Amino acid sequence: MAGPVQSIERAAAILRLLAQGSGRLGLGEVSAALGLAKGTAHGILRTLQSVDFVEQDKETGKYQLGAALLHLGTSYLDINELRSRSINWADALAARSGEAVRLGVPLEGKVLIVHHVFRPDDTFQTLDVGSLLPLHASALGKVLLAFGATPLEPVMEAEPEGYTRHTLTSHQQLGRALGEIREAGWAAAVQEMIMGEADIAAPIRGQGGLVVGAIGVSGSVERLCDSRGRPDPPLVGLVRDAARAVSRDLGAARW
Amino acid sequence: MVERYVLSIDQGTTSTRCILFDHQGRLVSVAQREHQQYFTQPGWVEHDATEIWANLGRIVPRALENAGVGPGQVAAIGIANQRETTVLWDRRTGVPIGNAITWQDTRTDALVDELRRTTGDDFFLDRCGLSPTTYFSAPRIRWLFDHVDGLRERAERGEVLFGTVESWLIWNLTGGPDGGLHITDATNASRTMLMNIRTLSWDEELLGYFGVPRAMLPEIRPSAERYGVARALLPDVRIGAALGDQQAALFGQTCFAMGEAKCTYGTGSFLLMNTGTDPVRSRHGLLTTVGYKIGDEPTVYALEGPIAVTGSLVQWFRDRLGLIHSAPEIETLARTVEDNGGCYIVPAFSGLFAPHWRSDARGVVVGLTSYITKGHLARAVLEATGWQTREVIDAMNADSPEPLKALKVDGGMTANNLLMQFVADVLDVPVVRPMVSETVSLGAAYAAGLAVGYWPDLEGLRRNWHRAGQWMPTMDPARREAEYENWRRAVERSLGWMRS
Ligand SMILES: Nc1ncnc2c1ncn2[C@@H]1O[C@H](COP(=O)(O)OP(=O)(O)OP(=O)(O)O)[C@@H](O)[C@H]1O
Numbered sequence: 170m171a172g173p174v175q176s177i178e179r180a181a182a183i184l185r186l187l188a189q190g191s192g193r194l195g196l197g198e199v200s201a202a203l204g205l206a207k208g209t210a211h212g213i214l215r216t217l218q219s220v221d222f223v224e225q226d227k228e229t230g231k232y233q234l235g236a237a238l239l240h241l242g243t244s245y246l247d248i249n250e251l252r253s254r255s256i257n258w259a260d261a262l263a264a265r266s267g268e269a270v271r272l273g274v275p276l277e278g279k280v281l282i283v284h285h286v287f288r289p290d291d292t293f294q295t296l297d298v299g300s301l302l303p304l305h306a307s308a309l310g311k312v313l314l315a316f317g318a319t320p321l322e323p324v325m326e327a328e329p330e331g332y333t334r335h336t337l338t339s340h341q342q343l344g345r346a347l348g349e350i351r352e353a354g355w356a357a358a359v360q361e362m363i364m365g366e367a368d369i370a371a372p373i374r375g376q377g378g379l380v381v382g383a384i385g386v387s388g389s390v391e392r393l394c395d396s397r398g399r400p401d402p403p404l405v406g407l408v409r410d411a412a413r414a415v416s417r418d419l420g421a422a423r424w
Numbered sequence: 425m426v427e428r429y430v431l432s433i434d435q436g437t438t439s440t441r442c443i444l445f446d447h448q449g450r451l452v453s454v455a456q457r458e459h460q461q462y463f464t465q466p467g468w469v470e471h472d473a474t475e476i477w478a479n480l481g482r483i484v485p486r487a488l489e490n491a492g493v494g495p496g497q498v499a500a501i502g503i504a505n506q507r508e509t510t511v512l513w514d515r516r517t518g519v520p521i522g523n524a525i526t527w528q529d530t531r532t533d534a535l536v537d538e539l540r541r542t543t544g545d546d547f548f549l550d551r552c553g554l555s556p557t558t559y560f561s562a563p564r565i566r567w568l569f570d571h572v573d574g575l576r577e578r579a580e581r582g583e584v585l586f587g588t589v590e591s592w593l594i595w596n597l598t599g600g601p602d603g604g605l606h607i608t609d610a611t612n613a614s615r616t617m618l619m620n621i622r623t624l625s626w627d628e629e630l631l632g633y634f635g636v637p638r639a640m641l642p643e644i645r646p647s648a649e650r651y652g653v654a655r656a657l658l659p660d661v662r663i664g665a666a667l668g669d670q671q672a673a674l675f676g677q678t679c680f681a682m683g684e685a686k687c688t689y690g691t692g693s694f695l696l697m698n699t700g701t702d703p704v705r706s707r708h709g710l711l712t713t714v715g716y717k718i719g720d721e722p723t724v725y726a727l728e729g730p731i732a733v734t735g736s737l738v739q740w741f742r743d744r745l746g747l748i749h750s751a752p753e754i755e756t757l758a759r760t761v762e763d764n765g766g767c768y769i770v771p772a773f774s775g776l777f778a779p780h781w782r783s784d785a786r787g788v789v790v791g792l793t794s795y796i797t798k799g800h801l802a803r804a805v806l807e808a809t810g811w812q813t814r815e816v817i818d819a820m821n822a823d824s825p826e827p828l829k830a831l832k833v834d835g836g837m838t839a840n841n842l843l844m845q846f847v848a849d850v851l852d853v854p855v856v857r858p859m860v861s862e863t864v865s866l867g868a869a870y871a872a873g874l875a876v877g878y879w880p881d882l883e884g885l886r887r888n889w890h891r892a893g894q895w896m897p898t899m900d901p902a903r904r905e906a907e908y909e910n911w912r913r914a915v916e917r918s919l920g921w922m923r924s
Pocket of ligand 1: 249253436437438439689690691692734735736737738739751752753754755835836837839840
């Protein structure tokens with residue numbers, strides 16, 4: 170195994186330093202206190218600032234701990250912001266795929282639908298925003314579970330409900346499925362919640378690659394899958410492209 | 425068969441965008457570039473027309489590249505543009521006379537006040553359908569004549585040309601000093617205060633009144649027609665359409681029938697309703713404007729209600745009060761409470777626009793009690809956009825033969841579900857969001873595609889329009905009435921705050 174990463178150790182030291190005393194230090198003070206070259210300290214401070222762990226006072230130029238550190242445990246991306254940032258990509262996905270598009274985030278052991286674009290066929294549809302889906306029986310939910318956006322244990326403790334004969338209810342089934350999803354980078358749920366219905370989803374990543382939500386298409390099995398019930402590859406490609414586009418907009422560099 | 429596309433240019437206030445659309449009206453590629461804003465004096469806002477033309481030279485090739493498309497695959501070019509912004513340039517050299525004066529520029533306010541005082545609104549309303557405001561181009565030309573030595577004489581000799589931005593771009597695209605087409609379309613011309621709203625030709629009396637020589641004016645053409653082919657940037661590609669941006673959005677939203685309306689919710693908001701082939705003279709504070717004119721077909725008119733402050737109130741809440749970090753967070757904050765707690769905000773930052781037109785109004789926050797939290801304020805901010813929309817719709821319903829049945833919406837604020845539901849609630853009609861949010865660009869593309877036969881007819885375009893989301897009214901009528909009454913009382917309190 171590789172040894173500790175030096176810049177992370179130094180970043181941790183800077184955060185500890187800022188957490189002490191008055192908590193406001195200039196660049197010179199930080200570099201002197203830790204015995205770092207000014208350039209090095211500055212680079213680390215700038216990076217910490219870009220992830221909101223550190224803030225710089227506009228007038229004095231001094232650094233202090235950032236607000237994001239206080240909310241580390243809670244979701245850092247506002248759901249309404251997520252909708253605003255993804256709305257154009259979600260529209261494009263619906264237009265290209267011809268299917269309804271939904272965005273989900275984890276909320277108290279469920280998937281909360283935060284955005285919904287109608288299937289572009291002008292039939293009567295109603296907005297699903299605000300409704301909840303089970304994590305284990307939807308592609309959106311399985312993506313959130315697979316990429317660590319929400320923990321699996323509570324789902325297993327609550328004994329996952331079997332909606333259809335295709336629903337994954339055992340720890341073993343679900344564990345294997347999540348492994349495959351991590352491997353493939355996308356998920357499908359075919360008739361796992363409602364017979365005749367399917368959805369396909371991929372992860373939306375924020376800064377640093379953290380998965381903050383999932384985007385996907387949903388509709389009837391005949392349209393989303395081939396005759397053997399396997400998700401249509403071009404459709405999967407469109408979903409993954411949209412997820413990557415939103416992720417890039419949110420600042421996930423590599424995806 | 426090689427796929428063909430329509431290329432749309434949206435020359436906006438802050439940036440210029442070039443978008444390619446395919447036959448289903450789907451967006452294929454986008455390239456965009458911002459241009460500099462010049463705030464040379466308080467109230468002045470200028471653009472450099474040369475920079476805007478140069479930006480076009482960069483984004484057009486990029487949009488083609490992004491899609492892997494050659495100029496030969498472009499069926500037509502359509503242009504939508506910021507309206508009323510005034511460009512003057514030298515016919516021989518193609519060099520602009522100073523910066524373009526934008527629609528936001530208020531340097532003509534004293535002149536406009538004088539026009540209204542000495543001549544009265546009716547003279548203008550009868551001829552161009554507008555009452556004087558600092559938006560429109562004619563007072564700006566007059567201002568330039570009064571402030572630039574020898575300019576009027578040069579214009580009379582035909583050495584200096586006037587145009588709004590689409591004229592400037594088309595002239596440059598078609599050869600510039602070397603035989604460039606000097607034309608405008610009826611929607612843009614309808615914002616100059618110089619065009620007769622019924623005949624769609626330059627009005628002798630208005631020209632005389634403002635002292636604008638005919639020699640400097642572009643020829644007024646339909647919004648969709650084969651104007652000619654480009655020689656620069658996209659050699660031999662046909663230019664098929666030009667429309668003012670809000671009219672382009674009306675067209676992109678396929679509001680082709682009388683009574684259909686759209687509202688674009690951005691920094692400010694613009695509500696336009698198709699009123700059919702007769703111009704409706706507003707008695708309730710709306711502007712009469714050309715909606716679009718397709719080739720030889722009858723002119724379609726629109727009523728317009730501009731609202732000055734909608735998204736910018738959210739920006740104010742974010743940047744000046746610092747209560748949120750991003751505009752969308754206002755919805756999160758507003759949802760921390762059930763209702764407005766009795767609080768109303770009238771954002772008359774620089775007076776009220778349609779339908780009040782009161783420059784003496786200033787913003788008010790009313791109904792404050794110790795109970796009010798920032799959540800209530802966030803609600804009041806969003807509700808202000810809803811009620812301002814309602815006031816414009818009431819004016820439209822009073823003026824127009826056809827009442828509103830549904831409102832089509834676009835713009836950045838339509839990502840806000842709470843707001844869209846509120847708009848549906850206070851209007852008591854469904855609010856519908858289309859799948860292509862770039863309605864301005866799409867409208868220009870549609871008109872151009874129609875002109876060259878890329879799309880057959882309006883019905884074909886309608887089939888491309890798809891609903892992406894819809895909000896149905898659910899508010900209890902008694903509650904709606906009571907809240908509207910409160911809003912009206914709040915508006916009353918904003919009036920007359922500025923003493924002249
Ligand atoms: N989710 C939201 N809720 C409320 N207001 C929003 C939201 N998202 C954006 N806004 C507001 O909408 C405005 C931006 O919308 P939009 O991008 O359509 O503006 P615009 O006027 O068209 O600008 P431009 O001409 O540069 O495109 C801003 O004023 C912003 O405050």
